[in-house]
Every structure is written in C-alpha cells, then in structure tokens.
Amino acid sequence: MNLKSVTIAAAVVLPLVASAQAKRITSPDLQMTPVVENPVTSVKNQFRSGTCWCYSGISFLESEAIRLNNIKDTTAYPDFAEMFIVSHSYQERAAKYVRLDGKLNFGPGSEGDDVLDVVRDYGLVPQSAQPIVDYGQGDKILPNHSELDDLAEAYVKVIATKPNKTVSTAWQKGFQGIMDAYLGPCPESFEVDGKTYTPQEYRDSYKINPDDYVVLSSFTHHPFYTKFQIEVSDNWRWNSVYNVPMDEFFEVLYNAVKNGYTAIWGSDVSEAGFTRDGYAFLVDPKAKDKKVAGSDQEHWVGKAKEEAKEEKKNTEAPAEIEPTQELRQKWFDNQETTDDHGMHIFGIAKDQNGKEYFMVKNSWGDTGKFHGIWYASMNFFKGKTMDYIIHKDALPKDLKKKLGIK
Numbered sequence: 001m002n003l004k005s006v007t008i009a010a011a012v013v014l015p016l017v018a019s020a021q022a023k024r025i026t027s028p029d030l031q032m033t034p035v036v037e038n039p040v041t042s043v044k045n046q047f048r049s050g051t052c053w054c055y056s057g058i059s060f061l062e063s064e065a066i067r068l069n070n071i072k073d074t075t076a077y078p079d080f081a082e083m084f085i086v087s088h089s090y091q092e093r094a095a096k097y098v099r100l101d102g103k104l105n106f107g108p109g110s111e112g113d114d115v116l117d118v119v120r121d122y123g124l125v126p127q128s129a130q131p132i133v134d135y136g137q138g139d140k141i142l143p144n145h146s147e148l149d150d151l152a153e154a155y156v157k158v159i160a161t162k163p164n165k166t167v168s169t170a171w172q173k174g175f176q177g178i179m180d181a182y183l184g185p186c187p188e189s190f191e192v193d194g195k196t197y198t199p200q201e202y203r204d205s206y207k208i209n210p211d212d213y214v215v216l217s218s219f220t221h222h223p224f225y226t227k228f229q230i231e232v233s234d235n236w237r238w239n240s241v242y243n244v245p246m247d248e249f250f251e252v253l254y255n256a257v258k259n260g261y262t263a264i265w266g267s268d269v270s271e272a273g274f275t276r277d278g279y280a281f282l283v284d285p286k287a288k289d290k291k292v293a294g295s296d297q298e299h300w301v302g303k304a305k306e307e308a309k310e311e312k313k314n315t316e317a318p319a320e321i322e323p324t325q326e327l328r329q330k331w332f333d334n335q336e337t338t339d340d341h342g343m344h345i346f347g348i349a350k351d352q353n354g355k356e357y358f359m360v361k362n363s364w365g366d367t368g369k370f371h372g373i374w375y376a377s378m379n380f381f382k383g384k385t386m387d388y389i390i391h392k393d394a395l396p397k398d399l400k401k402k403l404g405i406k
Contacts, residue, residue, distance in 0.1 A: 024301060027277040028314040030351040032375055037347040037359060038262050039066045041077050043372030045365030046296055047142035050108035050149070053234070054082045054089070055363035056264050056342035057115030057389075061124070063262045063346060064391065065206040078206065081130035083143070083183040084199070088118045090183075093236055094156045094175050098167060102160035105233040108149050112264035112342050112389050113215050113239050120210035123199025126192060131184035148182040214395065214405065217241040217387040218249040220329045225402045230387060232339040241387050242403050246325045250382050253345070256394035257358070262346040264389040265360065267376075268331075269300045269341040271384060273318070276301035278368035280360075280376035282320045282383045297364035300341060317355050323383030331383070339386050349375060 041062045046055050058080045065071070065078045089110060097104045135144050155178065159171045180186075189198050197205065222228040227240040244252070253263055268274075273281035276297070321327070331337035347359030357375035366372050392405055400406070 023272060024275050025272050025281070025283055025318060026314075027275045027279055027369070028317055030279070030315070030317065030353075030375075032349045032351055032357070032370070034359065035348045035350055035356070036258050037349075038257065038260055039063055039071075039074075039077070040262070040344065040346045040361050041066075041079065043361060043366060044082070044363055045142055046363040047144060047365075048296070049143040049145040050296070051082065051086050051143065051145070052296065052342040052363055053110040053112050053266075054085050054115055056344045056361075057112045058082050058085065059344040059361055059363070060112075060262060060264045060389070061115070061119065061208060063344070064208060067260060067262075068207040079127045081125045081127045083133075084122075084125045084130045084186050085115055085118045087179040087183045087186050088122050089114050090152060090179055091172070091176060092118075094152070095172065096236065097156050098160050098171070102157060105236055106153055106156060107234075108145060109234040111230075111232075111235050111237070111239065111339075112266060112387075113213075114237060115264075116210040116213055116389070117237060117239070119203055119208065122186075123201070123203040124206070124208070125187055125190060125199050125202060128192075129187045129190035133182060133184050135182075145182070148178070151182075152178060212392055213389055214392050214403075215239070215241040215387050215389050216249055216252065217243055218246045218325070218328060218385075219243060219332055220325060221333070232386070234339055242405075244399065244403075246323070246328055246382055248399065249385075250378070252395060252399065253358075253381075253388060253390065254348070254378075255396075256390055257345065257348055259394065261391055261394040262344060265343045265345045265358075265381075266339065266386040266388065267341060267343065267381075268337045268339070268384040268386065270338060271380075273320075273377075273380060274301060274374075276368060278370040278374045279317075280374055280380040280384075281318050282323060282377060282379040283318050284321065297367060316353055317351065317377065320377060320379045321383065323379055328383060337384055337386070343374070345376075345388070351375075 041059060044055055046052055062078050062080055071077060093106060097106050132141060137144060155175060159167060189196055192202070217230055222243050224243050224245055227242055229235065229238050230241050256263070273283035343363070344361040345358045346361055349357050349359050351357070355377070357377055358381055360374040360376050362372055362374050364372065392400070395405065
C-alpha cells in the first residue's frame, strides 16, 4: 500500500518524517454482533514496518488453509512466516529496480497480490522455520525496519548507477545478505511434526494454489469487465486487476463472506472516518491535517491522549456519504482515495441499530476497542476500497463468464 505522495515506508518508520492526515471523528459507542465470522488466526503487529500488504496477505492465506483443509481445531491453525515473503519480494523488486536503471518505486510497500506471486515462485514456510531477528532494541518479536529500508534503498541506488560501467555479478548476493541479516535466512527445507518439507511442498500440503485467486477493482477510467494495471506506485510488479461496476464489486464480496470466504482488502485509511478505536465510516473528509509519526498505527490514526477525559459516546453511527461510481472515480483521480493500507476482511457484523459492517483483521497488534479488529461500514467499503483479492470460486458464474475466468 502507498501513501499519498511518498512511499509508506518513509512516512511510517522514520520518526522525523511528518505526514498529512485527516482529523479523526469521535468514535460512537456501538455494540457489534457478528452475523458471519469466518475463521482467522490471531492478530499480529507489523510495528515499524511498511509490510501491511504481507501481513494481510499471510492472514488471508492462513484463513484459506483453514477453509480448504476444513481445519476445526484452532490449535492446528497455521502460522505462516511473513518475513519469508518480505525477503523474497524485496529481492525481486531490487532486481527489477536495477534492470530499470532505478526508474521504479523502491521501498517496503507493495500490493496484496505480491504475496501470491512470492508464494507461487517460492512457497510458504511456518513461522517456526523462519529465524526471528533480534534488532538489539528490545523488540525482538516486532519488526523495526527503519534501518533496513534505508540501507536497501541506498544499496540498489548505487548498483543502478553502474559505477563499474556494467552491473556486477556479486550485487544480488550482497543484497540477499542484507535481507538475511535483517529478516532471517529463508530456509530451503525444514521439519514440521517429524516430516521434512521444502517451502513449495509445505505450500502444497495446504492445497494453496496462487493461481486460484483474483483481484477485483472498480473504476471508470478503464472499461468494465476487462483487466488493467492499477496505477499506484506500490504496484511495482505491474499486476492487473479485474474491473467491475461498484454495486457488483460490493455484492460479490458481501455474498462471498456470507458463504465462508475472506479477502485481502486494499483501502484508504487516511480518512476522518477511519478511527483509532476500530471503526471506518464514510464521513465528510474535510478536516485540518495534523502531523504524527512512529508506528504504522500512529501514522494513520494518531496517538492516544492518555490524559484526556473520556467523552460521552454517541450510540449511533455518524451520517455517511452515499458513494457512487462517479464519486469513487473522482476521489481516485484527485487522490483523495489513496493506496494506504492492506487488511483482511473475514466477516459481517451488525451494530445495535441494525447497521452492517465488514469485520476486518488489522495488523497493528492488540489495539483499539475491539483488540485489533476494525468494523468498516458498507459505505466506507464501497467508497474507499482500492481493490480486494478473493478465491475465484467465490465469484458468481455469470461474472466469471464476463471476465473469462474458468
């Protein structure tokens, strides 16, 4: 995912970098009741890293493994290693950056389908097989990639200038060494429950086929029912999405979730209605910017005022804008809708007033009123979704036919 005018990495992990962000609304006091709650693994914390795309993608694949293998025992839920994916993704982007003489967005941010590309080419590994790196800052189990991101970018920028007039045969080994030092060496084989796997064999043991997943979006600057390369800087692989009308775009996911599927969700979270307490509403975005820095959560939704008195909460959701296809396009074109953050949609809930929301697993740790879960209104989803990824079997037959998907 990407920030409005700078790479998410620069805004998230560098403490002295300020960024623009909407003033948040005061959260209402809503009581949420799940209508459909598909299985998900525990909430993780991306901490000071721009890797939401990977955390949401891995969470999604863990839910897919649970669904595809009908795993009922929660103690048997998989825990796939995020940094195995991040390492391979970084190395592939570095190679492309050098090939393009540095004319490519380079940083830790990416799109959710990057996870599928890495899994297709390299497989999956359990967290137990991927070494956890101690950065010497008391956050051994939390990723702090400030130094890594700066170092990786500086390294590839030097290589892209070709100081020896030609590109050396050693630079990729050097770059892999950086990844191994900061993310842990990626294992070529490992043992689980007494059986030895390669990453590809481990992926296949969970019946995960990356080619079974599709990316849907909804914009009018390309024809509907065709594919296009979504124009955001973190789409460095230049992958394509399927373009469908907004109402169909929404209905496909709504019905899919009701039928047991989950989705990787790419969305704009730099909105007044995306609160730190776990809500997302499509409210009037006009608000003065404020500057924040620090963790990924603090970057997008601000820091808690520890000494502030608890305000009396409203028991109704705020009034929302009714999104239209035209508004979606306007917001995308003028960059009011930006490619900010990847999350994992896994359910549908209702508040005490009967209003429906998508249940969203975030990657900011056990935070907010709902311990790392966000509730996104249907209007917010319709208006501010960049794209989502879902299993092709969740698509209606008529839509598959229109898109040419078998």
